[in-house]
Amino acid sequence: MMSVIALMVLLLPMALMTTSSEKLTGLALGMPGPTEEIPPEPPGPVEALRVVRVAEGYAVAAQVRRTDVVTSAGDTELKEFIEPDLASLQTRLASFKKMDEKRERITLAPAADTPTAEVVRWMDAVRRGPEGELYPRVILETVAAPPSGSAEPDGTSGADGTSGADGTEAPAPDDGSAP
C-alpha cells in the first residue's frame, strides 16, 4: 500500500510539471488546390443547406426536394428560416437531419466582421446538437473570394475542417466529443 502511495506521489508532481493546463485542439480544414472544387454531396431529400450570419441571428436556407410523385433530383423548393441563437439553430438543423439522415455537409457563411471565436462556436454547434450528431462536415465560406470557388475536403475523417476564401471544407471530427 505504501509503495502505491509513493508511486502516486511521484507521478502526480511529474505529470503536473511536464504537462500544460491549456489543451489545444486543431480544427482541420481540408483545402483543395487553387483550381479544384469541392465534390458534390450524394443526392438526398435535402440537396443544399446553408447558414448565413445576419444581424437578426442565423439565416438558414435549405434546398429541399419536393415531395411530389414525379419529383426528381434538382426539383427542389427553397426553405428559409431565421434563428435567433445557436440553440434554436440546432433545433432547426435537427429537423433537417431527420429529413435526410445521410447528409453530412453544411455550409456556413460568417459575416466579414464575425469574430473567430464565434465561428468556432458556430462550427461546434452545427456538428453536434443536444440530440446527437448533426452535420460533421462543415464548409466555411469566406468573404475574401467569390463563393464559386469552394474548397474541397481532404477526405480525412476524424478532423474538422474549414474552408478557405472560396470555401474550405472541414472534415468530420471523430473524437465524439460531447455537446
Added chain:
Amino acid sequence: MRRLFGRGARSGGSGLSTAALSPMVDLLTILLVAVLRTWSADPPMQAPEAGFKLPLSREEVAVGRGVAVDIGLNGLYVEGNRAGSVAYWIKSDEVLVTDVYELLQVMAGSKVVIRAHEDAPWELVGKLLFTAQQAGYADVELVAVSQASL
C-alpha cells in the same frame, strides 16, 4: 489518529492502517487520471503578442505540426516572426496576403497551423486561408483551446 496508527503501531509495522490509506490512494488515482485527461503534453504555446487569446472549442483533436501562422490583434506572424500588419490587411482590398504568401512559399511545407486571436475578424482569417491555399498548402488547421482544459 488511533485508527491510523493504532494497530500498525502496536504491531511494529508501517504505522498506517490499510483501511485509512485506501481513500488516499483512491483520491490520488482520481487526481492522476484527471490530470492526464485534461492536461496536454504539448509544449505551451508561445503567444506572439501580449493578451493573445485563442477561441474555445469542444473538439479534442490534437494539433498537428506545420508552419505556424498567427493572427494577433496588431500583427500577422509566420513561425513567430512578424510578417504584416493586421490593420493594413483588414482594410486592404487584396485577397492574397502577399507578405505571408512569400514566407509560406519559402517555408515549402505541406501544412499550415493558423492560430487566430478569438477577436480576429473572419474576413482576415479567410484571406489567410486563401493565401495558404494559393501557396500550395492543402492541409490547414485552425487552432483553438479545448474545453477539456482545466
